[in-house]
Amino acid sequence: xxxxxxxxxxxxxxxxxxxxxxxxxxxxxxxxxxxxxxxxxxxxxxxxxxxxxxxxxxxxxxxxxxxxxxxxxxxxxxxxxxxxxxxxxxxxxxxxxxxxxxxxxxxxxxxxxxxxxxxxxxxxxxxxxxxxxxxxxx
Numbered sequence: 001x002x003x004x005x006x007x008x009x010x011x012x013x014x015x016x017x018x019x020x021x022x023x024x025x026x027x028x029x030x031x032x033x034x035x036x037x038x039x040x041x042x043x044x045x046x047x048x049x050x051x052x053x054x055x056x057x058x059x060x061x062x063x064x065x066x067x068x069x070x071x072x073x074x075x076x077x078x079x080x081x082x083x084x085x086x087x088x089x090x091x092x093x094x095x096x097x098x099x100x101x102x103x104x105x106x107x108x109x110x111x112x113x114x115x116x117x118x119x120x121x122x123x124x125x126x127x128x129x130x131x132x133x134x135x136x137x138x
Contacts, residue, residue: 003041004092004135006064012096012117012130020098020115022130024059030094030119031057031064041068042123043076045095051077051124066092066122070137080124084135091128092135094119 056067083089
């Protein structure tokens with residue numbers, strides 16, 4: 001089920017005030033199909049409060065499409081779905097861990113050092129730090 005979207009072209013603020021640009025090249029770990037089923041969806045970034053699991057992440061029209069399942073066996077899953085559907089709580093927030101890595105830059109086709117973001121979870125939050133990142137449950 002399509003759960004939400006994150007726009008490309010924005011930034012995530014890292015520790016120390018550094019910014020990481022959200023583009024497919026920096027999110028290569030997150031887009032790796034081998035990580036499906038291991039990325040949790042949390043309520044307000046609380047690891048003790050899961051509400052589901054990501055099943056797929058795709059790119060389309062300058063945005064990430066987030067697919068997953070909200071699991072009713074988790075206490076807050078139904079509440080999260082109601083809040084999202086009503087538009088009361090719709091912020092989508094990825095937790096970003098960044099590493100330096102050698103990788104290929106798509107625009108130039110050249111190898112070089114760069115930042116790669118590994119996204120180990122996404123959360124339902126009241127206010128997203130990324131403008132336009134939102135759950136939609138559709």
